[in-house]
Amino acid sequence: MSNQPNCENCPVHHKSNLVRLGIDMDKVDYVVALAGNPNTGKSTVFNNLTGLRQHTGNWPGKTVGRAEGAFSYENDRYKIVDLPGTYSLLSTSTDEEVARNFILFGRPDVTVIVADATRLERNLNLVLQILEITDRAILCLNLMDEAKRNHVEIDVRALSRELGIPVIPTSARKREGMPELVAMISDVASGKYVCKPHRQRNHTPQLRHAIGTLAKKLTDQYPGLPNADWVALRLIEGDQSIVEALQNGILEDLVENTTPMAV
Amino acid sequence: MKEQQKKNTEEILEMANHLKWDLGMGIHDKIVSSLYADAAQIARKTVSMDGDKPAFSLERKVDKVVTSRLLGFPIMFILLAVVFWVTISGANYPSGLLASLLVDTLHPILKNAADGVMPWWLSGVLVDGAYLAMAWVISVMLPPMAIFFPLFTLLEDLGYLPRVAFNMDSLFRKAGAHGKQALTMSMGFGCNAAGVIAARVIDSPRERLIAIITNNFSLCNGRWPTQILIATIFIGGMVSPFWAGIVSTGAVVGIAVLGIAFSLVVSWGLSKSVLKGEASTFSLELPPYRPPRIWQTLYTSLIDRTLFVLWRAVVFAIPAGIVIWLVSNITIDGVSLAEYFIDWSNPFAVVFGLNGVILLAYIIAIPANEIVIPTILMLTVLVTGMSGIGEGSGVMFELDSITSTEQILRAGGWTLLTGINLMLFSLLHNPCSTTIYTIYKETKSVKWTVVATLLPIVLGFMVCFFTAQLWYLFT
Numbered sequence: 001m002s003n004q005p006n007c008e009n010c011p012v013h014h015k016s017n018l019v020r021l022g023i024d025m026d027k028v029d030y031v032v033a034l035a036g037n038p039n040t041g042k043s044t045v046f047n048n049l050t051g052l053r054q055h056t057g058n059w060p061g062k063t064v065g066r067a068e069g070a071f072s073y074e075n076d077r078y079k080i081v082d083l084p085g086t087y088s089l090l091s092t093s094t095d096e097e098v099a100r101n102f103i104l105f106g107r108p109d110v111t112v113i114v115a116d117a118t119r120l121e122r123n124l125n126l127v128l129q130i131l132e133i134t135d136r137a138i139l140c141l142n143l144m145d146e147a148k149r150n151h152v153e154i155d156v157r158a159l160s161r162e163l164g165i166p167v168i169p170t171s172a173r174k175r176e177g178m179p180e181l182v183a184m185i186s187d188v189a190s191g192k193y194v195c196k197p198h199r200q201r202n203h204t205p206q207l208r209h210a211i212g213t214l215a216k217k218l219t220d221q222y223p224g225l226p227n228a229d230w231v232a233l234r235l236i237e238g239d240q241s242i243v244e245a246l247q248n249g250i251l252e253d254l255v256e257n258t259t260p261m262a263v
Numbered sequence: 264m265k266e267q268q269k270k271n272t273e274e275i276l277e278m279a280n281h282l283k284w285d286l287g288m289g290i291h292d293k294i295v296s297s298l299y300a301d302a303a304q305i306a307r308k309t310v311s312m313d314g315d316k317p318a319f320s321l322e323r324k325v326d327k328v329v330t331s332r333l334l335g336f337p338i339m340f341i342l343l344a345v346v347f348w349v350t351i352s353g354a355n356y357p358s359g360l361l362a363s364l365l366v367d368t369l370h371p372i373l374k375n376a377a378d379g380v381m382p383w384w385l386s387g388v389l390v391d392g393a394y395l396a397m398a399w400v401i402s403v404m405l406p407p408m409a410i411f412f413p414l415f416t417l418l419e420d421l422g423y424l425p426r427v428a429f430n431m432d433s434l435f436r437k438a439g440a441h442g443k444q445a446l447t448m449s450m451g452f453g454c455n456a457a458g459v460i461a462a463r464v465i466d467s468p469r470e471r472l473i474a475i476i477t478n479n480f481s482l483c484n485g486r487w488p489t490q491i492l493i494a495t496i497f498i499g500g501m502v503s504p505f506w507a508g509i510v511s512t513g514a515v516v517g518i519a520v521l522g523i524a525f526s527l528v529v530s531w532g533l534s535k536s537v538l539k540g541e542a543s544t545f546s547l548e549l550p551p552y553r554p555p556r557i558w559q560t561l562y563t564s565l566i567d568r569t570l571f572v573l574w575r576a577v578v579f580a581i582p583a584g585i586v587i588w589l590v591s592n593i594t595i596d597g598v599s600l601a602e603y604f605i606d607w608s609n610p611f612a613v614v615f616g617l618n619g620v621i622l623l624a625y626i627i628a629i630p631a632n633e634i635v636i637p638t639i640l641m642l643t644v645l646v647t648g649m650s651g652i653g654e655g656s657g658v659m660f661e662l663d664s665i666t667s668t669e670q671i672l673r674a675g676g677w678t679l680l681t682g683i684n685l686m687l688f689s690l691l692h693n694p695c696s697t698t699i700y701t702i703y704k705e706t707k708s709v710k711w712t713v714v715a716t717l718l719p720i721v722l723g724f725m726v727c728f729f730t731a732q733l734w735y736l737f738t
Binding site: 246 | 268271272274275276278279282283285286290293294295297303306308310311466550551556
C-alpha cells in the first residue's frame with residue numbers, strides 16, 4: 001500500500017532530522033553540556049552531533065578549555081558545549097572548575113554525561129556529583145563495543161531506574177546509539193521526559209540537619225535558588241569558589257536568570 | 264539594600280562555618296566516601312562480568328611490560344626508531360617524485376613563461392625565489408609528514424602516549440616539571456608549535472612555562488630531514504655500506520634522545536632558578552588500549568595535521584625564498600650580500616665547528632626549518648664557485664643523489680665535525696618563527712618569549728664550541 005519503506009515512517013528513524021550545524025550557533029533554543037570522565041569519548045560524541053572535527057585521541061586531558069558547536073533536530077536548534085573531562089567536581093583544578101561552573105552557572109538545558117561502560121563504577125562517582133547539581137541529565141553509556149569485547153554486561157534499564165535519568169548505550173566511534181541520544185536530548189530539553197535524579201541519601205542525621213538549616217537560610221535569602229541543598233553542602237565544606245560566588249553576587253544572578261524561565 | 268545583602272551574605276557564611284565546626288573534622292572525607300559507596304552500590308546492581316575478563320588481564324600484562332623499569336625505555340626507543348625508520352625509508356621515493364615534478368618539470372616551464380612577460384628580476388624573485396621555496400618545502404615536507412603524523416596518531420589512538428608519559432613522569436618530576444610535559448614533548452616531535460599549544464593541559468603556570476620553553480628540544484618534523492641527510496653522509500659514510508643504514512638511524516635517534524636529555528636538564532635548571540617551585544601532583548589514567556580506526560586516523564591526520572602544518576610552512580617559505588634570491592643576487596662591487604656575510608662570519612663560525620654558510624642559512628630559514636638544507640647547498644655552491652651543478656645563483660635546489668650532495672659539501676670544506684655540529688646545532692637553535700609567535704600567544708609575555716627563543720641558541724653555541732674544541736684538541 002504505502003510506497004515508502006516502513007523505516008521512514010517509524011518515529012525511531014531520526015537520521016533525516018538531525019542537521020549538523022558545525023559552529024553556526026545563532027538563535028539556539030536549547031543549550032546542551034557534554035560532561036564526563038577524561039577519555040570516555042566526549043569529543044567523539046561532540047563531533048558526531050555537530051559534524052565538527054575536534055581532535056580526538058586516546059589520552060586523558062586532551063580537550064582544553066571548552067569547545068562549542070551546534071546541531072538542529074526537529075525544528076529546534078541546540079548549542080552543544082564540550083567540557084573538559086574530569087574525575088570529580090569536588091577539588092579545584094582548572095578543568096574541574098570550568099566544568100562545574102558551566103553546569104552550575106551556565107544552566108544548560110540538558111547535561112549529557114558521557115561514561116565509559118567498561119569502567120562504570122568509577123564513572124558513576126562523577127555522574128552522582130553532577131546529578132547533585134542539575135535536574136536534567138542524560139547518561140550516555142559510551143564504549144559499549146569495548147564493554148562487549150571485555151565481557152562486561154550492563155543492565156541499562158536498572159541503571160536508568162537507579163539514577164533517575166535516561167541512559168542511552170552508545171558506541172560513538174561507530175556512531176551507534178547516536179540517533180537515540182539525539183532523540184532523548186530533545187525529549188529532556190522540551191520537558192517531555194522528566195528526570196528524577198538520584199540524590200545522596202546516606203548522609204548522617206547531623207549532616208542532613210545541617211544541610212537543611214543552611215538550605216532554608218539560603219532559600220529565604222534567594223527564593224528560587226536551584227539546588228539549594230547542594231550549595232549548602234558546598235558552603236559547609238568550605239568550597240572557596242562557591243563562597244566567592246555568594247560574595248560577588250553570582251549566585252544571585254543565577255536566581256534572577258532562572259525565575260523568568262520558570263514563569 | 265546593598266548593605267543588607269552584604270549582611271545577609273555574611274550571616275550565611277558564618278552559619279556555614281559554624282555548622283562546619285559542629286560537624287567536626289573529616290566532613291569532606293565522609294561526604295566523598297558516602298558518594299563512592301553509592302556509586303559502588305549502583306554499579307554492583309547493574310554491572311555483571313562474564314567469565315574471568317580475559318581482555319583486561321591481557322591489557323594488564325602488556326602494561327606491565329611497556330611500563331616496566333627494565334623494558335619501558337628500550338621499548339620506547341625502539342618504537343621511536345621504527346617510526347623514524349619507516350618515515351625515512353618511506354618518504355624517499357615520493358619526495359623524489361614530487362621534486363622531479365615540481366622542480367625539474369614545472370620550474371623550467373614556469374620560468375620560461377615568466378621570462379616572456381616580466382623583467383628578469385621579477386621572474387627571479389617570483390619563480391626562482393618564491394615558487395622554488397614553496398616547491399622544495401612541499402616535496403621535502405609532505406611525504407615525511409604524511410607518513411609520520413598518521414603513525415604518531417595511530418600510537419596515540421592505540422593508547423601508547425599515556426604510557427610514555429607514565430614512564431617519563433618520575434624523570435620529569437625529579438626535574439621539577441609536570442609529568443604531563445612528557446605528552447607535550449611527544450607532540451613537539453611532530454611540531455613545536457603544536458607542542459607549545461598542547462602545554463595548556465598543564466594547570467600550574469610555572470610548570471606550563473617550563474614545558475613551553477623546553478619544547479624546542481623535541482626535534483620537530485622540519486628538522487628531521489636535516490638530521491637524516493647529514494647523518495647519512497657524514498656518519499653513515501664512516502662505516503661499511505652494510506652498517507650505514509643502522510648507524511645513521513642510530514645517530515638520529517641519538518640526537519633525539521639528547522634532545523630529551525636537554526629537555527630534562529633545562530627543566531631542572533629552570534625549576535631550581537627562575538621558575539622555582541615544587542612539581543605538582545596529578546593523576547594520569549592509563550586508558551585501555553583501543554583498536555585504532557585506521558582509515559579515520561589516516562583521514563583526520565592528513566587533513567587536520569599534515570595539510571595544516573604544510574600550509575603554514577608554505578606561507579612562511581615563500582618570503583624566505585624571495586630573501587634567498589635577493590641576498591644572492593644583490594651585489595656590491597660584484598660580490599653578493601650573501602658572500603659578504605659568509606666571509607665576514609666564517610672566522611667566528613669556525614670556532615664553533617660550523618661555517619658562515621650554516622649561520623646564514625639558519626638566519627634565512629628562521630621561518631621554516633625545512634628549508635635549511637636547500638639553502639645551505641645553494642649558498643655553498645655560490646661561495647665555492649662550482650660550476651655545472653645546480654641552477655645558477657640564488658636558485659634553491661636539492662640534488663638527486665646523496666653522493667652529489669656530499670661532493671658539494673666536501674668541496675665547501677665540510678668535515679665530520681661540521682656534520683656533527685650541524686646536527687647538534689639543528690637540535691639546539693632558536694625555534695622557528697611560527698613557534699616563537701605561538702609561544703608569545705600562549706604566554707602573553709615578551710620576556711618569556713625572548714627566553715624561549717634565546718636559551719636554546721645560546722646552549723647550541725656552547726655545545727658546538729665544546730665539541731669543536733675537543734675535536735681540534737685531538738686532531
